[in-house]
Every structure is written in structure tokens, then in C-alpha cells.
Amino acid sequence: MNPSSVATAAEPNMQSMTIEDTPAAAQPSEPKPFAWNKCVKVVLVLLGFLLFAMAIGSGLHSLKQWKSPSSLHSLANSRAAPQACCSPACLKVADRLSLAIDPFSQPCDYFLFTCGLSGATRGRQRGKGTTHHSNSGEGERTKKRHGKRVETDRENDTLVERLPDRETLLKESIREILEMAEGLDSPNSLEWKARQFYRSCMNTDSIEGQGSEPFLKLGGWSALGQWTQTDINSTLALLMGQYGTFPFFSVFVGKDPNQQHNNTPYIQIDQPDFQIPTEWDDQSETSKAEAVSMRPFLSSSLNFLTLLGVPRSSRAMSNGLYMALSSELAKKSSPLHHRLQTNMLYQRVTIRELQTLAPVIDWLGCLKATFHPLAISESDSVLLHNLPYIVHMSDTISKWLLKNGVMGSGTIQTYMILSLLHTLHPALDSRFRETQRNLSVALGNMEEEDPRWKHCIKTTERGFDVLLGDMVRDRTAHRETEELVGNLYSSLQSKLTDLAWRNKESRNSVLKRVKSLTPRFMAHTDKQKLAELYSEVVISEDSYFANCLQSLLLQQKRRTQLFSQSFQPDIMSITPFLSGSAIIFPSGMFLPPLFHPSYPRALNYGGLGFMMAKDLLHLLLPDLHTESGSPESVAACVWSHYISVTEGPGRVGAFSLAPSQKLEVWVQYTALQVALQAYQNSLQQHQNDASLTGLFHNHLFLTSFTQVSCDPYPYRQLMTFEPSFLVSVICANSDLCPSQMTCEKKPLVAPLDSC
DSSP: OOOHHHHHHHHHHHHHHEEESSSHHHOOOOOOOOHHHHHHHHHHHHHHHHHHHHHHHHHHHHHHHHHHHHHHHHHHHHHHOOOOOOOOOHHHHHHHHTTTTTTOOOHHHHTTOOOOOHHHTTTOOTSSEEEEEEOOHHHHHHHHHHHHHHHHHHHHGGOOOOOOOHHHHHHHHHHHHTTTTTTTTTTTTTHHHHHHHHHHHHHHHHHHHHHTTHHSSSSTTTSSOOOOOOOOOOHHHHHHHHHHOOSSSSEEEEEEOOOOTTTOOEEEEEOOOOOOEEEEEEETTTEOOGGGGHHHHHHHHHHHHHTOOOOOOHHHHHHHHHHOOOHHHHHHHHOHHHHHTTOOTTTTEEHHHHHHHSTTTOOOHHHHTTTTTSSTTOOOOOSSSSSHHHHHHHHHHHHHHHSSSSHHHHHHHHHHHHHHHHHHHSSHHHHHEEEEEEEHTTTTOOOOOOHHHHHHHHHHHHHHHHHHHHHHHHHSOHHHHHHHHHHHHHHHHHHHTTSSSHHHHHHHHHHHHHHHHHEEEOOOOOHHHHHHHTTTTTOOOSSSSHHHHHHHHHHHHHHHTTTOOOOOOOTOSSSSEEEETTEEEGGGSSOOTTOTTSOHHHHIIIIIIIIHHHHHHHHHOOTTGGGBHHHHHHHHHHHHHHHHHHTOOGGGEEEEEEHHHHHHHHHHHHHHHHHHHHHHHHHHHOOOOOOBBBBOOHHHHHHHHHHHOOOOOOOOOGGGSOGGHHHHHHTTTSSSSOOOOTTSSOOOOOOOOOO
């Protein structure tokens, strides 16, 4: 609200008062004696002064309210409901919002609200991150109380429709893009190629009908019989260059962290991702095959050989030799923590030196195939992450080739074939996928398998990530997103200046860093570059396997671009990230139902605004507790609110939080404050914010917040209570909220301090 609106609101009241009171004095009347007329004049003068004083006082009071942020919130809440949002996006989100627990009309249900049974049992469990000083009976009473709460949650669970996590929302949006009706794209256009790839993945009938035949015809070699070729490098170069498969070592591109001011990308070589399960022995500093995993591993590899048509007479021997070679190669693999302790990472050698250290591999030929058409020479440097393994790998392959002759070379062929199969088995029929799935379950991976559409989104993204990124960005409303990010970042900077810093140096250092960063959005890719990238891609309408091979060629092109591009966007990013002097906000953040340009701003700021503020605080201030006392003091205040409501005011000192928990409580509460202030800044600029389901302004903002407070993210386990409880803290002793949050079942003995 601005000063002119306050004045406009006050003037009608002044006019109505004058119209009511002056007619009696203004109407004609019979002549009165002089003394009586004099008294009337005196009364009228006094009355005029009184009305004038009342008008001045009302104006000053209104001006004072305009200057006070809390009064501004109060005025916003007391207005009549603005016009309702009736856009298709609003109507869709209104159905979900109508099922939400309103903290102001249903405070008792709201105080019992949890993010599901896992949240209920995860809640404030004493002895897990908190300390208490209570007798032994207290723990039993807590279990009983939590047991009742779980049952209550089950009853109330139907009242709340949980939002999917942000990654799922992004995948659902990409799914809508890829499942658009056929005929909208011109044949062989870039968009048509991406959608046709996705459709071929979803066509499981065609995939099942082709069986293993596409794989058996691949590469010009046979998976059957003996292999007489003793030079493994031609096959290895083919696997690495065309099929993105690295059987004996992994290859990727990245910077050297030891050169902080050098952004030069380097080829980096590491141990591979072994298919055989291994365990690390600290004493011998070697890895060995896990005994309990041998049976399922042997069973899966034997089944793969059967599906590839290897004769029964040689199948068992081939499988046994494959397991022996796998175990031998894995001996010198080591976990990351050991390599960090022994300084194995980022060892720089030239390709010529590497050829001397591990001569069985044609390093120059294989790396040229991997990064074709880039010019690579023997004098180029590479970074190694496990040199002992690389040397051991070369020695092991040499021994198998020399000692076992044709049998040894056949085993190495089998090893490479099964490595390639691991890359391509998702494109084959269900027998291959089930074999791999059974092995994962046997090794302890109990996660549910993704539905087919999610799998197809993932495989489409691998090859068409650049194009999909542009298609997602086309759905983003730039003006509204820029306003949201601008207000949010400005509010964050203002909040940081008010923190209780431990010293001036810390304050200046943090504020300087935050101010030096520029919020940016992912830009569209140049159309010509897109056309060049996908020009040679030929997509089949009925062969998903052939399309996957095309995707691997696209990924090979992307690897070569890593040397010329300093920034590679990830279209699946759902949180802000740093890139040089910029904070990049991915387009995948600004999607329904978290954000839409037609939504009331209160809905956008209360939901996505809070989540973005939380992400920014974690990104920019991971060690704030060492530089400011605010996290500890604010967390203590919020925690006292929670204990007062759940345990009673006299129990506040009985429980405490761990430092990491205090920081997370501060992050969540501060994020809510930052998002709310950003919304108020927006409301001053645009006072005609719409309503939704009868809710508007702060009421709608806080209700939107409760819908996203259950968002799963890496730090969630540090919260000892549901983040939605923060609404009651925000509303304590303030006029920010449309009404007091009081529940007769949980009366507050004394008013609580504002945090």
C-alpha cells in the first residue's frame, strides 16, 4: 500500500462524517435570541475544531501505519477479498489447495499435521539429536504419545494432498512436452526427433518383439564361439568411441582443483564401475569379491550369456573365467576415502608416460576415438585417480593374454561384451532388464523400479538434454520469474545485514560475497548450434535399440564439447547453483504447481519463494553458525515455541538441539521470513494480487507454504519438527496473520516472544 491509497481510503470517512453532522446546522430555522445564537456559534466552532483535529489524527495514524511493515501486513489482511484467479492453472491448483489444512480455521488439526508416517516417527525423538534430563518413565510416555500421534496422522492423512518432489514435477513437465499430440512437429525437426525417441522407448511391444537380435548384430563381432583376435585395442576403441562403454577404466573431462585459477579442462582417468560386488580390506589395502554376492552375480552373468546364445557346453566355463578375471581386475580398486588419504587423486602424467606405465592399452588410439575429432597427442597431460589400479589392470590383461592364449583372449572378449551389454541392456527386451533387476535386489537394492515413462524421460534426456533444456525454458514466463528472483534476492540481502555477526570482518566478507553474485537464468542455446548437434541424428520410428545407439553418438559429441564450453547446463537441475560470479536459477524450478505466471503472487512466493530462499541460504551460508550468533538465538526461540505448545511452558529447558539442527531450524525460519518480506515488497508494487479459494495475501501465502514445507531435500532429516509449525511462530505476537492460531486442546499459558 502506498501513501496515496491511504489518503484515498481516509477521505470518504471524513466526508461521511461532515455530511452527517452538518445538515442540522445548515438547514433554515426560526430566528433565535442573540444569546442563543451566540452559543450555537461557539458550539459550531468547537465542533469544527474537533472534526479538524480528528481528521488530522486519522491522517497521521494512517501514515504511521503505512510506514510500519507489520501494520502493512495487517491492512493487507483486513481488506476485502480481491478478484479471484480463474485461469486454467489456478483452477487446477485450487482443487489441491482446497484439501489443505488451513492453520487458521483448523488450528487443532494443523498442530497435529505431519508430512506422513515417516515424518511422524521421525519427529522430535529424544535421544536422536536432542538431549533431555528426564526420568526413565518419560521415554515410555513419549512413545505412547507418539503412537497416538501416528494414528491421528493416519486419520488426517486424507486431508492433505502431498506435492510430488521437485524432480518428479520437472519430469512430469518434460513428459507433457514429449507426449504432445503427433502431427504438431514437422518430420525430422529437432523437436520431432526428441519426441520420436521417447515414443520408441514407450513402445514396449516393438522392443519385446525384437528380443536380443539387435545386440547380436552389433559391432561386427560375435558373442558366440572363440575369439582369435589377440589385439584388444581395436575393440576397446570401438566400445569407448561409439558406444560410451569403458570396460577397464573410466574416462571423463574436468578441471584440476589444484589449479584454482586455471579453468583448463583435462582428460581424467579412473577405475571403472565394476559389475562384480567388492569389499575393501584395510589391512591388505586390496578389494576382494563379496562372498555373499557371488551366487547372485554368477547367476546373472550366466543368464546374460544364455540370452546371448552362448552354447550350453561352454557357458559355465565362460562364466567362471569371466568371474575370475573380474575378481582379479578389482583387486587394486579402492574406495574414495582411501585414495584421498593416500593422495592418489589428480596425478598428472602425459599420455606418453601413461603408455609406459600401462603398455597393454593403446592410450592414444583409445582416447582419440573417445574424443573424436579433437586433436590429441602423446604430450598432452591427463589426470589419474588410481595409478596403482591402472598399472595392475595392464599387467592383469597381459598375463591373461600370454598364459591362457585363445582362452584368455576369449575371456577378455566376454568381459568387454558383458560390459557393453550393461550399457545397452535397458534398450533390450524385458528378459535382460529383469536379470539386472534381480541382481540389484539380491545385492540389497530394494528401491521400487521407476515407471516406464520415467525411465524413458531419463534415456531421452541423456541424448537430447540440450534440446529439452530449451523446450523447458520455452514454458518459463521470464518477466514473472525475474521479478520473483529479484525480490527474493533483495530480501535475502536485507535480512543478512540484520544478523548478529560475531565480528565486523565476518559481516563484511559475507555481504560482499553475496552482493558480488548476479542472479541469472539459463539462456537458450543458439539455434544453429542445436541444428549442428542433431543434424546427423537419424531416429527410427520402430527401433528403440537403434535410437539408443544414436543417443550414444550424441553423448560422444557432448564429451568433445566439454573442452570448448566452460559451462554445461543440467536440465534436471532443480535448485540454484553457482557458476563463476553468477547464481544460476534453472528453468526447471519455475513449473506448476509450484509456480505459474497467472497464480496469485502469494501462492508463488509462499511456495516456490520459500523453497528458493532455503536453497540460497544453504548454498551461500553453509558455515554461518561460525560467523553469526543468529542461528543459535533464533533456533532457541523457535524451539521454545515448539516445546511450549507440545510439552508446556515449564518444559522448555528440558530439551536442546544439536548445532546442525539449530542451523537448519534457522535456515527454515529465515527462509520463511525472507520469502514473506519479498512478497510484501511485491505487494507494494502490485496491490491487485488475486485470491484463490477465498484466500488472499498473507493467508494464501502461509497456506501455500504449508503445502511445500514437506518437500524432501538433503537437510530435511535435521528438522526435529515439521516445518509447517513455523507458521505459528511467525504469527506469535504480530498482526501478520488473519487470525490468532489458538487451539482449545493446546492452550498457551503465557504469550510467547516473537523470534
